[in-house]
Amino acid sequence: MEQRSLILLGLLMSQSQHGYQINEFIERNLSAITDMKKPTAYATLDKLSQKGYIDIQLEQEGNRPTRKVYSINENGKQYFYQLLLKNLSSPESMNYQGDIGLMFMDFLPIEESLPALQERLSKNKDLLEIIKQTPSHGEESGVNLAIEHKIAMLEAEVSFLEKSIKKLDLTSE
């Protein structure tokens, strides 16, 4: 909830936008950062306006469906800074779903677990390549930092897997 709000408010900090525009942007440019879906975005924008953080203006171009243009207001900016500082100072305390598999690996013979891990490795490498190709956003913007962080974590993942596979391979001989 709060993460969703932070994203939406952050996007509105740059400029007022309507929902469709926001959703397009998220899908096209933020897929590496968030997986927020359209109905969630629309619903969250509604809540934010109900709570008085953003204002709505109706707009219409020609005969197109009317669109709701959302603008962050003073109240919303305060809230945004609050959420932002909280986010920046919070550690990443997450659980990796992949750890579950590792934990039970011993129940499989190495002939099965090793190829599986190799598949995991190669898929992670693919992800890494894809994300490395996302265009850079100016010199040293926050957006870039976020992308660099994701890359750093993926690289850590890859090198961990390579190390582990090597070790497993040795013990199997």
Place this chain on the structure above:
Amino acid sequence: MEQRSLILLGLLMSQSQHGYQINEFIERNLSAITDMKKPTAYATLDKLSQKGYIDIQLEQEGNRPTRKVYSINENGKQYFYQLLLKNLSSPESMNYQGDIGLMFMDFLPIEESLPALQERLSKNKDLLEIIKQTPSHGEESGVNLAIEHKIAMLEAEVSFLEKSIKKLDLTSE
């Protein structure tokens, strides 16, 4: 759902257990791996038995509340191996909540964002220390691999933050 099932089935692979026992184990020993709560575990165990993956035996010691002892059956073992292989071969495709903050960092003056990041760093270091103190489970078990993975990722997080803070610090001078 599937992650929860994988954990529970995996725990039952070692030995038949009752719900309370399982929940205790998760709380005490798997807090670094999963955050599954008791009601979720009980409910998932129910579902697994309904689907015919585990069997239930009622037991009573003295006047203690009767307990349900769950045992994984042949069917369940098949399912377990299936989930395990899928997990082992899947890449970690996750979104870091912390990336959201990074993305919008530019909206704050460095005097505010820098201390926030430093706080994030120090909290991550604390987490790292705590997890490094979890006792080792024999030579090279899967459980250890999982812990080592978590440590590796936390170390990557820490070094990324250190690097970024240093860079920010320089540009602020």
Place this chain on the structure above:
DNA sequence: CGATTCATGTAACGGGTTACATGATTCG
């Protein structure tokens, strides 16, 4: 004798996703 442990759950709620609905417009 009060607090903690043992043991299992239910009910309500929250957050988010999927699938569906609508209807005009522009593109090929």
Place this chain on the structure above:
DNA sequence: CGAATCATGTAACCCGTTACATGAATCG
């Protein structure tokens, strides 16, 4: 002229959490 794009939503559902309920046994 059919398909994709523009634009916004609703309804049903799923997964999981929090808070609550129960009651005996053991520990300090």
